[in-house]
Amino acid sequence: MIASSLPVEITNAIRRIVGVGPCALHEPNFSGNEISYLEDCIRSTFVSSVGKYVDKFEADLCSFTGSKYAVAVVNGTAALHISLKLAGVKEGMEVLMPSLTFVATGNAVKYCNAIPHFIDSEIETLGIDPAKLENYLKENTAVKEGKCINKITNRVIQAIIPMHTFGHPAKIEEILRIAGEFHIEVVEDAAESLGSFYKGKHTGTFGKLGTLSFNGNKTITTGGGGAILTSDPTLAKLAKHLTTTARVPSLYGFEHDMLGYNYRLPNINAALGCAQLEQLPKFLEKKRLLYLRYFEEFKSINGVKLFSEPDGCQSNYWLQTLLLDSPDQILLNEILDSTNNASLMTRPVWKLLNKLEYFSECPKMDLSMADAISKRVINIPSSAFI
Numbered sequence: 018m019i020a021s022s023l024p025v026e027i028t029n030a031i032r033r034i035v036g037v038g039p040c041a042l043h044e045p046n047f048s049g050n051e052i053s054y055l056e057d058c059i060r061s062t063f064v065s066s067v068g069k070y071v072d073k074f075e076a077d078l079c080s081f082t083g084s085k086y087a088v089a090v091v092n093g094t095a096a097l098h099i100s101l102k103l104a105g106v107k108e109g110m111e112v113l114m115p116s117l118t119f120v121a122t123g124n125a126v127k128y129c130n131a132i133p134h135f136i137d138s139e140i141e142t143l144g145i146d147p148a149k150l151e152n153y154l155k156e157n158t159a160v161k162e163g164k165c166i167n168k169i170t171n172r173v174i175q176a177i178i179p180m181h182t183f184g185h186p187a188k189i190e191e192i193l194r195i196a197g198e199f200h201i202e203v204v205e206d207a208a209e210s211l212g213s214f215y216k217g218k219h220t221g222t223f224g225k226l227g228t229l230s231f232n233g234n235k236t237i238t239t240g241g242g243g244a245i246l247t248s249d250p251t252l253a254k255l256a257k258h259l260t261t262t263a264r265v266p267s268l269y270g271f272e273h274d275m276l277g278y279n280y281r282l283p284n285i286n287a288a289l290g291c292a293q294l295e296q297l298p299k300f301l302e303k304k305r306l307l308y309l310r311y312f313e314e315f316k317s318i319n320g321v322k323l324f325s326e327p328d329g330c331q332s333n334y335w336l337q338t339l340l341l342d343s344p345d346q347i348l349l350n351e352i353l354d355s356t357n358n359a360s361l362m363t364r365p366v367w368k369l370l371n372k373l374e375y376f377s378e379c380p381k382m383d384l385s386m387a388d389a390i391s392k393r394v395i396n397i398p399s400s401a402f403i
């Protein structure tokens with residue numbers, strides 16, 4: 018067998034774009050008002066649970082995404098946890114989600130004592146395959162008294178979590194239609210897709226609720242942080258209430274009217290977020306430029322192609338993605354070795370959630386495409402300022 022020249026070709030192509038390295042997969046950039054807002058926040062002493070930056074950050078998120086309401090929280094996982102609760106997910110219910118996602122999507126379902134139910138993905142968007150989903154639900158579920166029942170487990174399928182992989186919008190309109198027909202609530206995991214639009218509408222604003230993440234490796238960061246998006250005023254109010262220990266006004270004391278969570282985003286993190294949001298349009302421009310430069314480099318290399326935004330979508334290009342022409346774990350590992358040994362950070366996609374020990378008993382459909390995708394994907398250096 019002749020060793021493939023692809024690992025070396027890819028390493029050299031990345032080097033021509035990012036230089037000799039070392040180069041991280043995704044780095045934050047604080048070249049705007051970050052330090053000035055942080056200083057203002059510290060001088061004010063309001064670094065914690067109250068302060069003007071949280072309100073401003075939420076308002077700025079609304080104006081950027083077009084969401085009616087945004088509730089800032091400590092991280093994207095907490096945003097998912099609360100959103101699922103608000104979508105009616107309770108103990109013993111099932112929640113549909115791709116197996117090709119970050120572990121947080123599955124964990125948030127477990128926090129509700131509910132059960133992840135894994136759905137296959139498609140190659141066009143790297144998101145949920147709507148056609149396969151629809152056939153599967155037709156065969157395996159029945160709607161009874163306004164609830165979708167899994168005929169095999171007899172459990173209620175309460176919600177579905179479409180995830181916009183690496184910032185590329187899933188086929189959200191089709192998923193919404195199918196979910197509607199089967200009486201399933203939609204909670205969008207838009208952790209990776211701030212700045213991504215499906216037919217001009219921001220991802221995370223299609224479902225009953227949507228969630229964002231501002232972790233250090235995301236398009237913008239607040240250190241750690243997340244947000245819940247919704248157009249429903251009642252849900253927005255409840256989200257705020259649940260994430261602020263369900264505290265109710267009382268003259269001097271502490272009073273709480275339900276089991277709440279300490280999930281609010283501290284003011285100091287929101288200060289960072291305000292400065293980062295100002296920079297977001299520039300980040301998006303630079304990330305698109307990086308995509309175009311990589312595209313030029315990779316178009317003449319056989320055996321691999323750079324993933325492009327789906328039709329009708331505008332992606333944030335959070336993580337640039339190479340796709341091998343066919344699944345090949347050995348070649349994939351060779352490419353990972355070659356690039357990382359050259360100090361150019363590249364990564365495979367997450368291990369499929371159904372293959373993690375603690376999710377191995379969860380219900381699932383045939384996941385052959387997700388499995389194939391996981392043997393084809395390599396993320397390459399993607400920072401906005403390469």
Ligand SMILES: *Cc1c(COP(=O)(O)O)cnc(C)c1O
Pocket residue numbers: 092093094095118119121122180206208209229230231232242243
């Ligand atoms: C980043 C991410 C989250 C949330 O992560 P946090 O680190 O909790 O902010 C959730 N889902 C996906 C798909 C993600 O990539």
